[in-house]
Amino acid sequence: MDNNRIFKRTVLALAVSMAFPVSSALAQEDEVAELISPSVAEASIKLQHLNEVNPLYRQYYGINEDGVHGSADLKVIRRSDEGRWLRIEGRDLGLRTQEFGASIEQQGDWKLGIDYNQIPRYAPFEVSTRVTGIGHDTLNLGTRFDDKDLKTERTATSLTATKFISKNLQANVTFKNEDKKGERLFGSNGNVGGYLGQLFAPEPIDSNHKQIEASLDYATEKFYVSGSYYASFYENKAGKGLFVNYGTTGGTGNPVAVQGTPTQMSPLSLAPDNQMHQIALAGGYNFSRDTRANFKVSKSFATQDDSFLPSSVVPYLPGMTRSDLGGKLDTTNAFASLTSRITDKLNLLASWAYEDRDDRTPQLDYASYNGKILQNNPESQTTHRGKFEASYRLPKGYNLTAGYDYDFRKYEGMDELYRDEMTENTYRIDLRKSLSDTLNGSVTLAHSERDGSRWGTTPVLVKTATTAVGEHWTAPAQFSDRERDKLKLMLDWMPVDPLSVQFAYEYAMDDYKTRIFDIGLNEGRSELFSLDASYRFNDRWKANLWYSHATNDIEQKSLNSTYGSKCDGTTLAYTCVPWGADLKLSSNAVGAGFDGQISSKFSVGGQYLYSRDVNKYDISYADAGALSSIRQGAGILPDTEYTLNTLRLFARYALTKATAIRLDYVWDRRELDDYTWSSWTYSDGTKVLVNPDQITRVIAVTVSHAF
């Protein structure tokens, strides 16, 4: 009986396949074609419902209205047997985040492409203000408070073209045109002399940025050479100045004066038009299979000659006759590297990068302060970055790398920075080992020492009623002597085939040398610990989980003083108090995700992300007795805390081979406890509002169809 059944099945199968050989082969061919063909024609319509607009969530998602929003995605890919590709892709079409790209390409010969991309950014807060004219170059003060959203939007269109002129010669051209419009937080002080009244004065944004990049690349197996040109043209169409017409401040209790009166800071300068052109020559040469040299030299010419506002609007210093800055900045870059495998075990690298930024802007008198003439400050800088590294393959799978990094900077024109040269030497060692087939690890240690040339000034005490209490006390962070130590550990472990575990630990310690009284940055420390695990249950189900904990501590010191203080302790105003701050950041983050196929038609997935950052500000100061200049309550800063909880779930069901429906659910909670805007009112009455607990729910239905 059983034998008969087997015979029947075998002969039946054979009979069918023999009787209908073409259809059987076609089915097989179809299956293979589906596996190997890149061709796709797919469109989807998405309807998503947002329960509530929340400033932190909306920041880059671009949806600023609750309710239902529709969008479409599109993807068409075609490749002919002759190797011609057609790609058309659209994402989020109909939303402010929409993007679209299309290209046609003869692979190995030429390619033409166009891309369009919108990037919105909404300020992560809401504003209640009576300022009018937001988004324009003239701001006034109205009478009615309205809610305003500050936002910017970038709209970029790129065109690309590539052509292989010959087997070895390739030409590339890219042109990008980007417009940016909107307004962003800015500000103005309301009074010249009294430092009173800070005003809400949003900056208008209306700019255009064009970039062109073209290169001609010639490559053989032996060498590579490339000549390129890059240009950038920035145009600010928002104006040259922001006119803030709401008031000089009238002192205590009357921070905002008469509507329509220009603030004494008005107009605030807006970013000037500027241009940059760069030419570059790059190349590489293989001396042998094991030795290669690379190089690049480039020269760029930047100019900024946007005309100034007239002196009738902005009074010039007598004798200042220029109508524009005449800014000229020439930059020369050079780079060279040599890598060589000296033996099977020894591998060397030497590289050197050089930059000379030569600010050739004419220097002249622009302003005065207490009878002292202030000039513009063109700033030139030369940088050398060198690297030497040797890697040696040790027995038992160990690999040892020792490296030396050299960083040298020379400044010209930055006299306020007090130092002309800075040098940093870094010594590092890296040991990595394939501990076994399932375990890999590495440990990296680095030690850096940074110091500079003689300070151009010495710290001085100034005890007059009109000038500073001290000068040249602080070593600016990037110019102070510093010792830095770093440690990094990584372990990859695959104990069993479907499980992968990764462990990482990083530690860094910066020790800064101050100039006097420990004022400035003293110390910085950071630590990071992370653990990742992923598990593949089978071909259909997989999951991952990760956790990271990071801390960052900064210690710095300063001196509390008031304007014009003599610091001699004779009065409240003349009593200065040393103080220090220990700034601590603690971050914890957890992520988890899964993907699975319940059946060939039904797949599901989800992600969860938790992230919490807590900043603590521990401020301490000396007891200055009865004449302490510190205001009651100063130095008590609440912790700032930010917590993000996001859950994303999806389920996709294939209704037919071509049509699928997908459900998405997002639950997003962002809690922000930050003192920045708390109990803060601008002198013009503007308030910036941050909802401390924001929950956003999004439910989306997507129907996709493959044609």
Add this chain to the structure above:
Amino acid sequence: MKKMRSLLAVLACIGGICSGAVFAADAPKEAPKDIVLKGDAKCTSCHDEADAPGVLHIGKTKHGTRADGRTPTCTDCHGDSDKHVNHKGSDKPPKPDRTFDQKSATPVADRNAACLSCHQTDPKRHLWAGSTHERRDVACSSCHDTHTANDKVRDKRTQAEVCFACHKEQRAQINRPSHHPIPEGKMSCSDCHNPHGTTGPKLLVKDSTNATCYTCHAEKRGPFVHNHAPVTEDCANCHNPHGTVADAMLKTRPPFLCQQCHDPANHLGTIPGVAANTDLSRNVNGTAIASPASQNNGLNSVGVTQGRACLNCHTEIHGSNSPSASSKAARFWR
């Protein structure tokens, strides 16, 4: 039963005749045909759609475009692998000469050599030799999946996940409230970094940090009448582009950030305070101060701490192009 057997046998014969596929005992065995790549039959005769459908996905990629004479075949990347191919027996065959999976025993340099034999001459990859990733033994296959039409690292929505496999600190930072739109899929790591090697620091796409930032923030390029030295030197002096809790991706919020460089003269060393806590009419000892300032006076604790803090007044912090005779322009007020 006999009738059924006869019927099936007849069907089989008819089918065989119709298809012309009647087997002759001495007919030569047909050589396996290539499926995707030229010469791939050496591999796909075993690794076919039934055995390893994922392998065939190479056909969906640029590597699978046979019309482009430059495209490789299996053995160009995996080696001739004769021992693997010629293995007889029921036990597991030896691995191909070059493998690219996570547990590959092929040295990273050898794995990468397979890719570099073609890609080293690509304009954006010619600096791979000597780059940080090359020196740290990162394999191309650590980031790229060549047997798929959707290489995760080449899609800006998913690219960061690949980078975060090693860059854990940045993974935590991009979820802070002030960040570039990476989690939202509008930017990717490769907008600023070229992981295949560059002449700039930190594998930045341009020769310097600032030159990289100016590709999107050209308004900061200047030069200005009044330049701010740390801005001119390196945007990363003040900003952490991967994300911060402080607004504008500032590494530390003002006034602390500003006090790391500036002398404490006048009001610059003012101890920060917030409106909710600070009594501006009295000092710490309760002594009344004759002229209490308004909360948002830039000279007092609250004025340098809340709102935009120091930037409430020094709003032109990236540089001022005001030709004004007033010294306030030099202090980035206007």
